[in-house]
Amino acid sequence: MAKFEYAPAPESRAVVDIKPSYGLFINGEFTESQGGSAFKTISPATEEVLAEVTSASEADVDRAVAAARRAYNGAWGRMSGADRGKYLFRIARILQERAREFAVLESLDNGKPIKESRDVDVPLAAAHFFYHAGWADKLDYAGLGTNPRPHGVVGQVIPWNFPILMLAWKIAPALATGNTVVIKPAETTPLTALLFAEVVQQADLPPGVVNIITGAGATGQAIVDHPDIDKLAFTGSTGVGKMIARSIAGTRKKATLELGGKAANIVFDDAPLDQAVEGIVNGIFFNQGHVCCAGSRLLVQENIADDVEKRLKRRLETLRVGDPLDKNTDVGAINSKAQLQRIVDLTAAGEAEGAERWDNGCALPSKGFWFRPTVFTGVSQTHRIAQEEIFGPVLSVLTFRTPHEAVAKANNTPYGLSAGIWTEKGSRILWMADQLRAGVVWANTFNKFDPTSPFGGYKESGYGREGGRHGLAAYVTTGDSK
Amino acid sequence: MSPTATRSTGTDARVDVRKTYKLYIGGKFPRSESGRSYEVVDGRGKFLANAAQGSRKDARDAVVAARGAFAGWAGATAYNRGQVLYRVAEVMEGRRAQFVAEVRASEGVAERRAETIVSQAIDRWVWYAGWTDKLAQVLGGLNPVAGPYFDISAPEPTGVVAVLAPQRSSLLGLVSVLAPVVCSGNTAVVLTSELRPLPAITLSEALATSDVPGGVINLITGRTAEVAPWLASHRDVNAIDLTGAADADGVSWGDLELAAAENLKRVVRPAGEGSGAVEPDWSTTPDLGRITSFLETKTVWHPKGR
Structure with missing residues (x-):
């Protein structure tokens, strides 16, 4: 079947009036x-x-x-x-x-x-x-x-x-x-x-x-x-x-x-996987991953890890990276050269420490600061990419077998801002939420914000x-x- | 005569176009199905307008409209309801001259006093607009039950609320009893001040252009003693505010409460001592009482476990 390309749909800049200088x-x-x-x-x-x-x-x-x-x-x-x-x-x-x-x-x-x-x-x-x-x-x-x-x-x-x-x-x-x-x-x-x-x-x-x-x-x-x-x-x-x-x-x-944060996004084997994959993508690639509460550590139950990884990569290949003003764009530019360098350094450390690196291979603009949506598999808890906040479009995937193990790994960080739980079982959501040392816990959703809802971290x-x-x-x- | 309508002076006076004051039901402005009207006069007894004299059928139609609008209004986000109520304040502010003129004519007060009343009425919408998304946080919360359960209580609107609006304070009093009913998601059928109904109808025109969904607020003008008993005994009305029984000709609030007991309506009694009834001072900042009178509390249990 023929693949239809998106036509550019740029938002007009005419609406803004930027002055040459500001006091x-x-x-x-x-x-x-x-x-x-x-x-x-x-x-x-x-x-x-x-x-x-x-x-x-x-x-x-x-x-x-x-x-x-x-x-x-x-x-x-x-x-x-x-x-x-x-x-x-x-x-x-x-x-x-x-x-x-x-x-x-x-x-x-x-x-x-x-x-x-x-x-x-x-x-x-x-x-x-x-x-x-x-x-x-x-x-x-x-x-x-x-x-x-x-x-x-x-x-x-x-x-x-x-x-x-x-x-x-x-x-x-x-x-x-x-x-x-x-x-x-x-x-x-x-x-x-x-x-x-x-x-x-x-x-x-x-x-x-x-x-x-x-x-x-x-x-x-x-x-x-x-x-x-x-x-x-x-x-x-x-x-x-x-x-x-x-x-x-x-x-x-x-x-x-x-x-900062290093949130765990925890996916159990009974989770609705297509929704979970959307949530994982939203959790780490929303705003180029420049989000303190980003779901930067994916904890996936071992028996579905291969399936989730496959679906995730397939989804990431459809992400549109480019012009921030294009209404079809999913992932925009990295905010600064310094931030881009930090992401480059940390991902290099991830490879050097033995994790397996994958990115979606998309074309990037020649000017500006860009980084492809990237996933590391085979990540262990001691890797820097599992411990340090990358603040970029980079996901580290770890696995677990039991809810207790998921909790232990999720809490194994000096941070405690947010966490995600994906499961069809309501009682497990609430039990997990009790165990997680994090200020915001999203269940079967991620990165939700509202003025009425308190936001902030533990630790x-x-x-x-x-x-x-x-x-x-x-x-x-x-x-x-x- | 519409109080704002006459502007001209001298011999070249323009013949003004006068407004027909009608009911407000389901977002529309019908005349009374009964075809009746009654004369409304100003403080000095001078003719102002013929208002629609609402009937039992009008009241029942209004309840049907309010019931129909309930699910949508109660189901709207609190943020959305807050913006709609704030919009009412914005639209009233834009039409304040008209409200001032009508309050002056209806209540026989001086212009400065009428200005103050209208300002307070507008500010009251703002006060209640701010409550929509805070009620659950102030009135609800987690219950620390002794077991592995998540247990949470939160307020919900009770349903269709009939309101006997105050007889004397035709605008500020009306807004003070109406806004707390609808801010939490109830829908309202309001029986306006019998002798001073005109500001209420002008308010309904503001409501109709304020993104308030049709049927959320319904206003009936007419004889309180005639229509109130039908609302008090109506089986599809969940609550009734009897504030307007004070100074209403031929109305016993005790009888209305008795009728309301048939389906256990939530009843707000008029202020006062014993069987008497007095209209309160509307100028003071309200508390939560008028909101909580028309709320239910829902508690949800859910087990916790691996």
């Missing part, structure tokens, strides 16, 4: 840096320079924190919860209205497929604001304790894998509870955060409530170290998370950390939760006032 969004307006430098943000799919952005200096961080403090002591701090909520509802609606613009810009700057930015990142970001808007005047009902009240100025540092979504996860609960914010997007993906500054302006949010400053690690460190920050929220690597925990040790700063995947009632807890203090 810092402090106190409700874009300002020039004081002593900072500039750097370029590129499209990882083409290496095209998209814009020049500012690397904020310590003086800039200081100005942003001061603006946030003034807003906290001023209009925002005095505002009723109901009015705070109305601002958040406005932001949610503007994000919905400008959804296409955000989706296209996100795919350009990040490299993720447009179908994901359009159908996942941006709608979820809007939903996150909508959900938290409702909490702003209902905190007394959230079961957080008596007299819930904000910490003050919150410093937030977010990663490059879900730029606008992570911004929403951070800003929405902070504002709903009455805090003000200084947020830094990742250096490789600053553009949607800078576009969000326009949303803040359109919503007429009082100046200083949200301050958006760009830069790399040094700027993030300046936020972490600033003495007038009351609380930190970080999503990123476990390594940086530990640095932050050390930085604030002995201070009164609060912190929540959402860090070295960090502490604190984001989303739901539990996510609010990180942004309030309770009990008697001083």
Whole structure:
């Protein structure tokens, strides 16, 4: 039978208007840096320079924190919860209205497929604001304790894998509870955060409530170290998370950390295999595997391992890797050259340690950063590809015989962010969920997110939760006032 | 006369087009099947409009519409219901001048007071819009039973709810009793204020353009004493809010509760002492009471084991 090729279906870039350069969004307006430098943000799919952005200096961080403090002591701090909520509802609606613009810009700057930015990142970001808007005047009902009240100025540092979504996860609960914010997007993906500054302006949010400053690690460190920050929220690597925990040790700063993972996706022999294969693919190849909760370790029951492997490879050969703006694309570009190098190094280590490497052999664009969907079989627990977070489209396959063995292997990691269970047996799902040391457990599905559902890890995947009632807890203090 | 309709002055006065106030059933605006209407006057006794005088049959049609809409509305995601309720607030805000004029005319209050009332009515939708996706988290949860079971309780809407809307507060009171019923997924048949029904009908026009599915909210204007007993005794109504019995001519809420007992409707009694009934102050921020009155709790058990 003839194989029909997909025709290109590129989403238009015309909807976005990228400026040649960006300043810092402090106190409700874009300002020039004081002593900072500039750097370029590129499209990882083409290496095209998209814009020049500012690397904020310590003086800039200081100005942003001061603006946030003034807003906290001023209009925002005095505002009723109901009015705070109305601002958040406005932001949610503007994000919905400008959804296409955000989706296209996100795919350009990040490299993720447009179908994901359009159908996942941006709608979820809007939903996150909508959900938290409702909490702003209902905190007394959230079961957080008596007299819930904000910490003050919150410093937030977010990663490059879900730029606008992570911004929403951070800003929405902070504002709903009455805090003000200084947020830094990742250096490789600053553009949607800078576009969000326009949303803040359109919503007429009082100046200083949200301050958006760009830069790399040094700027993030300046936020972490600033003495007038009351609380930190970080999503990123476990390594940086530990640095932050050390930085604030002995201070009164609060912190929540959402860090790395090495999730086990556990497939039992009674699982519906076609659905499980879809779940495995979604678990590790969604967003190029740049997902802290990715199902990067496939634990498959031994008696079905060959069958699953065969189905999985057949499915991976149909994945479409390429132009992030093409609506048919399943897997986009690796976010940066540095990340690509890390994936190359770790997969080389996988081969060197004796695991069997396979990829889908697809053609890759000549420019930009790309990596073929890759599967390692014959992986043992001591291999680096079974222990370290690769953060790329690479799946390590291990086998097990009994539920106890599956639990032991799944938990054999310093991480504890998420896990997946595939079986038709409900009682086994619930027993497994009890045994797994992970903050989110998906059963017969994977990578599901919702603003009402708390997300966060056990062990070295960090502490604190984001989303739901539990996510609010990180942004309030309770009990008697001083 | 429609309160907002007359603008012209002087000799070149335009002859305004006046609105026919009708019922709101199943997303449509029918006249009463009975063909009856009654005169609605303003605070000073001046003619405002002829409102449809709803009948037993209209009420029964409304229950059928509400029952038909229940599965879809209760089954919609809480996020979706929240957005729909928020949309009602958005649409009301856009038509606030009309609501202010109607509240002024109906309740005989000054413009500033009417502005405040309309603002509070809009904000009340926002308050309840925010509750849709939080109820289960606040009211439900895992039960730590002494055995290897996953055991969870969660709220569900009770079904079709009949609402006797407050007699005095024609808009804020109405929204305050209606929004908590529908936010959790119930559908509603509302008997509006008898003497001040016009803001309710204008609200129904906002509802019809707010993505509220037809049949989720049905509004009947007419004589409370005539229609309320049919709703109280209706076997396909799951709950009834008797708040509007206060100051309703010829209505005994005790009799209505008695009729409601036949199929064990959940009953919200009017405020007040003993057999009396008073209309509460609607200006204060509500608590969860009006929501929980129309919820069931469902508990699900499932074994755990390898």
